[in-house]
Amino acid sequence: MSNQSESPNPTSSSNKITLKTSDNEVFEVEEAVAMKFCTVKQYFDDENNNNVTSGTSTTLIPLPNVESHPLAILITYCKKHLEIKANNADNKKEMEIDMEHYEREFLKNVMPQELTELILAANYLNFKEALDFFCRAVASAIQNKSVEYVRKFFGLESDFKPGEEEKLREEFAWSFEGVDED
Amino acid sequence: MERSVSTTTILNVFKVFVFFQVALFVTLTRGYVISTSSFRLTLFVTVLVLTFLSPAHAEKDLSSFEFFLTILTSTSSFVISESPVIVILILTDSSLISNIQQRFERFLVNRSSSSSTSLVTSNNTVLSELPPDVIYEIVNRLHTFRDFIAAAGVSRTWRSVCLSIGRRPQLPWLMLSETLSTDMRHFFSLCDNNRYQLQLSEVQGKRCWGSPHGWVVTLGPDYETHLLHLMKRVQIALPPLNTIRRLAATEEWFHLVHKFILLKDPSHKLSFLVIAIFGPVNRLAFARVAFDRGEGAALNRRGQDEWAIVTNPDNLIFNDVACFKDQIYVLCDNGKLVCLEIDALPEAKVQVIAPGPSEEEIDTLLKLYLVETSENLFGIFRYGDRNPLELRHGTTSFSVYKFDFRASAWKEVIDLEDLAVFVGDGNSWCIPTSTILCRSNCIYFTDDNWEWQRYPGVAYGGHDVGVFNMAQTERVIQRLPFGMNNPLFYSRPIWVTPTLR
Numbered sequence: 001m002s003n004q005s006e007s008p009n010p011t012s013s014s015n016k017i018t019l020k021t022s023d024n025e026v027f028e029v030e031e032a033v034a035m036k037f038c039t040v041k042q043y044f045d046d047e048n049n050n051n052v053t054s055g056t057s058t059t060l061i062p063l064p065n066v067e068s069h070p071l072a073i074l075i076t077y078c079k080k081h082l083e084i085k086a087n088n089a090d091n092k093k094e095m096e097i098d099m100e101h102y103e104r105e106f107l108k109n110v111m112p113q114e115l116t117e118l119i120l121a122a123n124y125l126n127f128k129e130a131l132d133f134f135c136r137a138v139a140s141a142i143q144n145k146s147v148e149y150v151r152k153f154f155g156l157e158s159d160f161k162p163g164e165e166e167k168l169r170e171e172f173a174w175s176f177e178g179v180d181e182d
Numbered sequence: 183m184e185r186s187v188s189t190t191t192i193l194n195v196f197k198v199f200v201f202f203q204v205a206l207f208v209t210l211t212r213g214y215v216i217s218t219s220s221f222r223l224t225l226f227v228t229v230l231v232l233t234f235l236s237p238a239h240a241e242k243d244l245s246s247f248e249f250f251l252t253i254l255t256s257t258s259s260f261v262i263s264e265s266p267v268i269v270i271l272i273l274t275d276s277s278l279i280s281n282i283q284q285r286f287e288r289f290l291v292n293r294s295s296s297s298s299t300s301l302v303t304s305n306n307t308v309l310s311e312l313p314p315d316v317i318y319e320i321v322n323r324l325h326t327f328r329d330f331i332a333a334a335g336v337s338r339t340w341r342s343v344c345l346s347i348g349r350r351p352q353l354p355w356l357m358l359s360e361t362l363s364t365d366m367r368h369f370f371s372l373c374d375n376n377r378y379q380l381q382l383s384e385v386q387g388k389r390c391w392g393s394p395h396g397w398v399v400t401l402g403p404d405y406e407t408h409l410l411h412l413m414k415r416v417q418i419a420l421p422p423l424n425t426i427r428r429l430a431a432t433e434e435w436f437h438l439v440h441k442f443i444l445l446k447d448p449s450h451k452l453s454f455l456v457i458a459i460f461g462p463v464n465r466l467a468f469a470r471v472a473f474d475r476g477e478g479a480a481l482n483r484r485g486q487d488e489w490a491i492v493t494n495p496d497n498l499i500f501n502d503v504a505c506f507k508d509q510i511y512v513l514c515d516n517g518k519l520v521c522l523e524i525d526a527l528p529e530a531k532v533q534v535i536a537p538g539p540s541e542e543e544i545d546t547l548l549k550l551y552l553v554e555t556s557e558n559l560f561g562i563f564r565y566g567d568r569n570p571l572e573l574r575h576g577t578t579s580f581s582v583y584k585f586d587f588r589a590s591a592w593k594e595v596i597d598l599e600d601l602a603v604f605v606g607d608g609n610s611w612c613i614p615t616s617t618i619l620c621r622s623n624c625i626y627f628t629d630d631n632w633e634w635q636r637y638p639g640v641a642y643g644g645h646d647v648g649v650f651n652m653a654q655t656e657r658v659i660q661r662l663p664f665g666m667n668n669p670l671f672y673s674r675p676i677w678v679t680p681t682l683r
Contacts, residue, residue: 116312123316131319136617139323144374147335154312159338168335172413174378175328 017044018060025068026060033078034061038126063125070114070121077106077130103133112141116154146179317343322350325619326373327680334682345683349394351613352679353620354604356628357392359644359665360385360673369680370664372626373619384410384417389435389672391442391608396681399442399456399608403435409444409454409471412680420456421469425489430461436672437635440464441502443609448508449525455510457503458489464499466492466512466532468524484525492522492530501550502610506559513552516543517561517592519585539583539592548577548631551610553603559585560612561592562605562625566646573634573642577659580625580650598623598652604677606630625650628675629665644674 015031019040035041040061047059063071080102088095110118115138122130142150151158158165169176312320317340321333330352334344355369355378365383370376388400399420400408405427407420423438430438439460447453447470454471467489484490494500499515503522510522517538524530544565551562561584566577583592602620603612606628615622629646644665651658665675 119312119316119320123313131316135316135319136323138320139325139329142333143325143329145329145332147332150332150336154336156311156337158336165335172331174380175331178376179328179332 019071020060020062021066021068021071022064023068025071027068027071027075029075030079032082033075036078036082036127036129037074038128039063039124042126065124066121067117070117073110073114073118074121074125074127074130077133078127080106081129103137107137110137112153113155115141144180146176149180311339314339314343318347321347323617325353326371326376327352327355328371328374328376328378330682348683349679349681351615351618353602353613353618354392354394354677354679356647356662356664357390357398357676357678359675360387360670362670380412382410382412382415384408384415387672390676391444392606392676392678393444393609394604394611394613394679395444395446395454395609396679396683397444397454398676398678399444401435401439401442405435405438407439407442409456412678413682418471420471421488423489425491426458426460426467429465429491433461437632440632441607441630443503445503445505445510448505448510455485455505455524459500459503463497464501465494466500466503466522468492468530484530490524490530492524492532494532496532496534498532498534502552504552504554504559504610506554511552511559513550513561514538515550516540516547517550517563517583519561519592536585536590536592539594546578548575549605551603551605553605553610553612555601555612555614559587560595560598560603561585562603562610564605564627566631573637573640575631575634575643575646577627577646577648577650579657579659580627580652582625582652596652596654598625602626607674607676608678621649621651623652625652626677628677630674635671641671647675 016028017031017034017040019027019029019034021027034044040063043061044059047061081099084095084098084102088098115134119131119134119138122134142153145153150156160168317333321330321340321344324330324333330344330350334341353371353373355371358368358370360367365381365386366379367382367385369378369380371378385398385400388402390401391399393399396413397409397411400410405423407423409418409420410416426438439458441459443457443459445455445457447455450470450472452473454473456469456471458467458469459465460467468485469489470483470485472486498512498518498520500512501515502513504511504513510524512520512522512532514520514534515538517540518534519536519538520532520534522530522532539561546565546567547563548566548568549564551564553560553562560582563581563583564577565579565581566575568575582595582598584595585591586593598612600614600616600622601612602615602622603625604610604627605625607630613620626649627647629644631643631646634640634642647664648659648661651660
């Protein structure tokens with residue numbers, strides 16, 4: 001948790017931070033939102049330490065490993081996350097319920113294949129809550145599925161030597177019964 | 183007169199059609215490509231001939247509407263009948279093809295340029311190959327062991343990540359008691375309510391103790407003890423029980439040892455420390471199991487090839503053992519906590535560090551367990567009804583104490599928060615339930631009350647399996663229907679967590 005999460009309303013902080021993605025799109029976000037991205041926070045803190053004199057920061061933070069598409073989704077998620085947190089500051093249970101509800105709705109609008117992109121972006125930005133949420137979502141997407149399905153889901157090909165995979169199958173024969181093939 | 187003129191015109195038109203078709207046939211069979219422009223021109227001229235030459239003659243007896251209809255039908259029939267030819271013409275039209283090709287290429291370039299940036303990040307890793315730390319996060323959120331196995335089969339990277347995980351937060355399986363005349367053993371997975379069958383001839387006819395490390399300890403009627411890895415089916419023989427049997431000579435084989443506890447050896451992380459609580463007065467012995475019999479294990483250490491007995495001058499009654507922050511603790515009668523130094527000189531010794539939470543004896547106390555997390559040490563007290571006349575028993579409730587190291591005393595806790603605790607024959611342990619699908623704040627228990635088995639011919643027990651909900655509003659026991667029809671005197675359901683390695 002960053003210090004910023006304590007600020008009651010994300011919109012109250014007027015400072016804006018500009019993020020530039022790998023495909024050269026520029027996002028202007030609230031400081032509270034940007035500070036949830038630990039990578040951005042780190043960069044921002046370092047910058048501020050380097051030039052203490054510049055009061056109003058007009059820093060443009062480059063994000064060479066993040067594209068505009070996942071970043072836009074992450075920003076939306078982050079805003080909502082802060083909002084729910086602010087609305088239920090004194091009730092943890094209530095907050096969890098609201099968050100769960102929002103996350104369920106959120107997943108309806110996300111293609112399963114987009115999740116990989118989002119995970120990588122969240123991982124690079126070091127946005128812990130989002131990473132946890134997306135990993136949970138992926139884990140439940142590949143729940144009770146076959147190895148082939150998981151490979152297809154991540155666009156991977158088997159790189160085992162011939163025979164290696166058969167050995168694994170033989171060893172864990174019990175686990176290959178009754179999985180969903182699709 | 184006029185009528186004959188109009189018919190001749192139509193005839194002429196048909197002649198043109200026939201000619202055109204023949205021309206088409208000839209050109210196509212010769213392999214020439216007719217450009218669409220010339221084809222369109224021919225078609226246009228035909229239509230022109232029909233509309234501007236014929237109506238002048240047809241005006242008088244054919245209404246212009248009817249005539250227009252005739253032309254329309256003839257042209258459309260022509261177009262329809264010639265549609266394959268038209269398609270062929272379009273496809274063979276080089277100018278058109280080059281046009282399409284250009285557009286297609288431009289489309290492809292656009293596509294790949296947008297996806298290439300997403301496929302390749304600046305450090306040139308392919309998008310679909312997730313970094314190991316992310317794979318780690320994902321597989322640790324898989325609920326069932328079966329899903330974990332599937333993940334381990336995805337690719338080399340996934341496999342190495344899965345193999346690097348020793349103990350992951352995962353609900354154990356309930357290894358059900360033996361069924362006669364088969365070497366198949368049934369396992370019940372709490373997570374997906376599934377039953378799995380494993381062929382395990384190694385455990386047939388033996389009493390077993392479970393652990394969260396993927397291993398079970400077995401003891402057979404021949405007094406031989408083994409460690410068995412459930413998935414790898416590797417068996418390691420434990421030292422002969424001679425020293426233990428000398429101290430408990432009258433006990434039957436399945437009643438000799440009450441509890442085997444499997445710990446990672448705090449002084450040598452690659453070895454296991456197997457602790458046995460045995461005999462009529464619950465004494466303590468331990469043995470070491472080294473997995474690398476190489477240079478590291480050359481030192482002859484206590485318990486290496488023998489069961490080393492812990493001397494017990496105060497006649498403590500040992501109940502359970504746990505390793506917390508590299509220190510071994512033992513829970514004794516009424517909750518007395520002692521510290522065990524297995525490598526102390528001249529011999530292994532125990533030292534009392536705190537009394538039990540209450541000095542008075544509670545006759546409903548059935549069992550005591552010691553459970554560690556990374557931050558806390560818990561004492562779990564199991565209460566129940568005991569009916570010596572009918573030789574019957576049943577669990578009714580639990581209470582939980584947390585050890586306060588600063589005050590050196592037990593403090594009762596009424597909430598286990600996000601923990602799920604597992605107790606029974608074998609290790610007592612808990613798992614955090616924050617990342618997995620599991621009931622939290624509860625204690626899962628199996629039947630480990632063997633006192634009636636001392637009486638000859640009594641095969642009662644194994645039925646006391648269930649979940650105790652710690653939540654203040656509930657505090658109830660939900661029975662799990664296992665071990666009910668248990669006819670075997672030595673085999674009962676136990677908790678064991680399957681692991682890959």
